[in-house]
Amino acid sequence: MIAQETYTLYNGVTVPKLGLGTWMIDDGVAAQAVKEAVKLGYRHIDTAQAYGNEKGVGEGVRSCGVKREELFVTTKLAAEIKSYDEAARAIDGSLKAMGLEYLDLMLIHSPWPWAHFGSSDRFFEGNKAAWCAMEDAHKAGKIRAIGISNFQKEDIDNLLASCTVKPMVNQVLAHVTNMPTELIDYSKGVGMMVEAYSPMGHGELFKNQALVEMAGRYGVSLAQLCIRYTLQHGLLPLPKTANPKHMENNAALDFVISDDDMKALDVMKKIENYGDASVFPVYRG
Numbered sequence: 001m002i003a004q005e006t007y008t009l010y011n012g013v014t015v016p017k018l019g020l021g022t023w024m025i026d027d028g029v030a031a032q033a034v035k036e037a038v039k040l041g042y043r044h045i046d047t048a049q050a051y052g053n054e055k056g057v058g059e060g061v062r063s064c065g066v067k068r069e070e071l072f073v074t075t076k077l078a079a080e081i082k083s084y085d086e087a088a089r090a091i092d093g094s095l096k097a098m099g100l101e102y103l104d105l106m107l108i109h110s111p112w113p114w115a116h117f118g119s120s121d122r123f124f125e126g127n128k129a130a131w132c133a134m135e136d137a138h139k140a141g142k143i144r145a146i147g148i149s150n151f152q153k154e155d156i157d158n159l160l161a162s163c164t165v166k167p168m169v170n171q172v173l174a175h176v177t178n179m180p181t182e183l184i185d186y187s188k189g190v191g192m193m194v195e196a197y198s199p200m201g202h203g204e205l206f207k208n209q210a211l212v213e214m215a216g217r218y219g220v221s222l223a224q225l226c227i228r229y230t231l232q233h234g235l236l237p238l239p240k241t242a243n244p245k246h247m248e249n250n251a252a253l254d255f256v257i258s259d260d261d262m263k264a265l266d267v268m269k270k271i272e273n274y275g276d277a278s279v280f281p282v283y284r285g
Contacts, residue, residue, distance in 0.1 A: 003042045003251045007236060009168045010191045013104070013145045016072050017231065018251060019044035021197060021240030027053040033242040034060025038071070040247050046197075046238050048076035048109055049094060058098025072104040076149055076171075077134070079110035079117075082126025087133035091142060105145045106134060107171055110281075111155040117281030124158045135165045145169065149197075150282060153186050160190065171195040171238070173282055176205055176229050177270045184235070196235040200226045202277040210268065214261060221249055228253050229265055 006014040020037045022030055022045065030053040034045055043066075047057040054075060061073055075094050081087050091106065111127055112119060134146040147169030148156070159167060170187040172180060174196035184194050200223055205211055208222075215225040223239065227250055230237040239250045257265070274283035 001041045001251065002231070002253045003040075003044070007193050009145050009193055010166070011145060011168060013168070014072075015105070015145075015169075015193065015236065016042070016044035017236055018042070018227070018253075019046045019072075019074070019195070019236065019238040020247065021238040022047045022053055022057055022242075023051050023197075023240050025051070025053055025056075025240070025242045027056040029242055030056025031060035031063065035064045036242075036244040037247050038064040038066050040244065041251060042247065043070060044072040044074070046074045046195075048107075049078040049090060050076065050109060050114075054094055054097040055099075058100055062099055068100070073098070073100065074105040074107065075103060076107045076109040077130060079108075080113040080115075081130055082113070082123050084129045084133045087130040088136070091133060091137045095142060102141060103143045105147060105169060106137070106143045107147045107149045107169060108134070108151070110150045111148075111152070112281075114281050118284075122155060122158070124155075127155065127158060128162055131159050131163060135163065138165055147171070147192065152183060156187065156190065166190065167192055169193050169195060171197055173198055174230060174233075174235055175199050175201045176211065176226050176265050177201065177208075177268045179233060179266060184233070188234070194235050196230040196233075196237045197240075199230045199237040199239055201271050202274050202283060204271050204274050204277075208268075214264075218255055218257070220252075220255060223250055224253060224255075225257070228255065228257055229262070232257055232262060 003018040005017045137143045138146045145168045147167045149171035170192045187194050215222045227237045277283045
């Protein structure tokens with residue numbers, strides 16, 4: 001099952017190839033969503049301080065009936081935190097909120113605070129300070145792997161210039177019509193695994209008739225086609241859902257997209273408007 005196949009980080013930690021994204025899943029239903037996913041075979045759960053559901057996700061992890069060491073749990077340091085002390089407190093805060101002794105992966109959610117996303121100030125010093133706190137938590141055994149999210153080349157180089165532990169993961173927006181190849185190649189080139197959030201373009205790809213037709217030729221859903229596409233690019237997709245039927249469908253990926261169809265998907269016209277999601281900085285472009 002693809003949800004239990006793994007990638008291996010440069011420090012030897014294995015990561016299940018498919019994760020359950022939990023953005024916009026309310027804290028009150030997050031525990032049940034995690035339990036349903038685990039029941040279906042998922043072993044990788046992704047959350048963030050900004051999602052407001054760490055408590056529920058942690059409850060689901062603790063009560064799902066699978067040993068903790070068989071699960072891979074990710075959270076993200078709030079984008080606004082750009083100092084060592086704040087980051088150290090926030091890391092401990094996530095562990096406490098989730099009721100876990102350790103995290104498998106923690107990421108800095110964004111190089112910019114969300115209110116400054118895309119600004120000329122890249123918060124280099126603040127990101128270095130937050131990274132130092134992540135390194136110390138990693139060395140203390142609180143986090144098995146540490147990484148980044150939404151970081152571009154300049155932001156990566158900033159950390160590499162002074163870090164003692166190199167980032168192991170970069171989680172980026174990547175989907176059909178938006179495959180940031182240069183960033184992905186650079187991230188992999190400096191040793192990082194790359195994760196893909198919003199593999200269905202925050203739902204906007206469901207409106208793409210060419211994708212609907214291609215999925216039909218393979219006898220799969222559009223979601224399955226989009227998730228498989230990211231996997232064939234060597235990425236780790238994180239489709240988000242609280243619906244068990246969608247979870248099951250998303251993990252049923254026993255097919256291969258042909259080379260010709262991958263090339264066609266690679267050059268498909270980019271989404272210009274993410275609809276309601278455009279209020280969020282990462283979708284504004």
